[in-house]
Amino acid sequence: MTHPLLIIGAGLAGWQTVREFRKLDADTPITLVTADAGDFYAKPTLSNAFGQKRGPAQLVTTPAATIAQTLNVTLLSHTRVTAIDSVAKTVQTSAGVLAYRDLVLATGAQPIRVPLAGDAAEQALSVNSLDDFGVFHQRLTALGEGAPNVRIAIMGAGLIGCEFANDLAGAGYAVTVIDPADRPLAALLPPTASVQLQEALAGLSVHWHLGATVQAVNRQADALVLTLSNGQTLVADILLSAIGLRADTSLAQAAGIACERGIVVDRQLQTSAPHVWALGDSAQYASAASPGAPTGRTLPYVMPIMAAAKVLAASLHGTPASLEFAAMPVAIKTPALPIVAHPPAPGQLGQWVEQVLGEWWFASEDLPERAHGFVLTGPHTSKRMALVKQMTAVATTTT
Numbered sequence: 001m002t003h004p005l006l007i008i009g010a011g012l013a014g015w016q017t018v019r020e021f022r023k024l025d026a027d028t029p030i031t032l033v034t035a036d037a038g039d040f041y042a043k044p045t046l047s048n049a050f051g052q053k054r055g056p057a058q059l060v061t062t063p064a065a066t067i068a069q070t071l072n073v074t075l076l077s078h079t080r081v082t083a084i085d086s087v088a089k090t091v092q093t094s095a096g097v098l099a100y101r102d103l104v105l106a107t108g109a110q111p112i113r114v115p116l117a118g119d120a121a122e123q124a125l126s127v128n129s130l131d132d133f134g135v136f137h138q139r140l141t142a143l144g145e146g147a148p149n150v151r152i153a154i155m156g157a158g159l160i161g162c163e164f165a166n167d168l169a170g171a172g173y174a175v176t177v178i179d180p181a182d183r184p185l186a187a188l189l190p191p192t193a194s195v196q197l198q199e200a201l202a203g204l205s206v207h208w209h210l211g212a213t214v215q216a217v218n219r220q221a222d223a224l225v226l227t228l229s230n231g232q233t234l235v236a237d238i239l240l241s242a243i244g245l246r247a248d249t250s251l252a253q254a255a256g257i258a259c260e261r262g263i264v265v266d267r268q269l270q271t272s273a274p275h276v277w278a279l280g281d282s283a284q285y286a287s288a289a290s291p292g293a294p295t296g297r298t299l300p301y302v303m304p305i306m307a308a309a310k311v312l313a314a315s316l317h318g319t320p321a322s323l324e325f326a327a328m329p330v331a332i333k334t335p336a337l338p339i340v341a342h343p344p345a346p347g348q349l350g351q352w353v354e355q356v357l358g359e360w361w362f363a364s365e366d367l368p369e370r371a372h373g374f375v376l377t378g379p380h381t382s383k384r385m386a387l388v389k390q391m392t393a394v395a396t397t398t399t
Ligand SMILES: Cc1cc2nc3c(=O)[nH]c(=O)nc-3n(C[C@H](O)[C@H](O)[C@H](O)COP(=O)(O)OP(=O)(O)OC[C@H]3O[C@@H](n4cnc5c(N)ncnc54)[C@H](O)[C@@H]3O)c2cc1C
Pocket: 008, 009, 010, 011, 012, 013, 014, 033, 034, 035, 036, 042, 043, 044, 045, 046, 047, 079, 080, 081, 082, 106, 107, 108, 109, 127, 128, 129, 160, 248, 251, 279, 280, 281, 282, 299, 300, 301, 302, 303, 305, 330, 331, 332, 333
């Protein structure tokens, strides 16, 4: 008896793998097991939904039953995989044991949580799924839609924190952002670009507490009192934690599959176990190796998933290809200051050089006239394709 191709996870990585595989093979049985409902939605819309007055139901683009039927998939929703036996080629789930021909791990990432003191520490919400967004949306709308007296504190001035700050401030809420760095998006942008973003969001009345962390959260009447590392306190109605994500490697690790910052996969997306594959936020791609990350990198974005799913489908179809990532800039959804960022690969030598205000290149001493990374803001974001072309040319001439 032929066992199915078994996929764990109904995020973009899981569903996109099915889509690509079905282009090559209409008949091989596929079972998709997922802890959530399995509905298809674009996760990036979670951080710009308030401005568009969209709730969780409006973010679903294809209901689970429809996509499963269209793609000829047996969907086991609200079912959690608890263990993998890669020798017996079975998984243990909350609905029993399932055998597989090949197993795809598309389990995504989990929000990083920092320990906070105080009697309301557990009130910090994270938004990394449609269900999380449902809880956040419900709490906020219960306090009053877009009400300027509703105070939202956001921990983390990274990509997700800044996007939520823009969305929620734009929707009329009183937003404060707290981050240990002295500027927003410090890991991604050169300092002068961070300043531009900080000022643009301040223009929407976003308040900044930079160079500080939240130490304690205590309840006072209906509000939360946050105590910061600099001794200041601030009062909020909602606390959103956006301090980063970590690849979910728990199942793979427990099964003895090699993991570092993510589940280690080679250029065909194969893990260290035969017939077990991984992609998406849970994977660490050998194809993204660089001098500073010689064994590969996680790439928790949409574009890498689209490229990886195509290659994985070919591998699963028995026609393996090699995954090569093109230059993939990230568009940051901060309409107060649109930003396109392509950070240099870890270990790339060089420094940020401002061409004009709104356009920065990461340039090395040996090739100063070429960008190894770039950041574009405001109207300069229109140069995105030209710079991608230039970076592709650099990659071709230097490999
Ligand atoms: C707010 C926000 C905004 C973003 N904006 C952008 C953007 O603008 N551009 C961009 O490129 N990227 C963006 N990203 C990142 C992008 O959305 C992710 O890289 C991508 O959606 C990850 O997809 P995934 O399928 O790997 O993981 P997920 O979507 O997390 O899916 C994981 C799936 O695995 C299931 N699962 C996990 N463990 C188990 C288990 N044990 N048993 C059964 N099922 C399990 C879960 O239920 C879920 O269905 C954003 C992310 C967030 C959170």
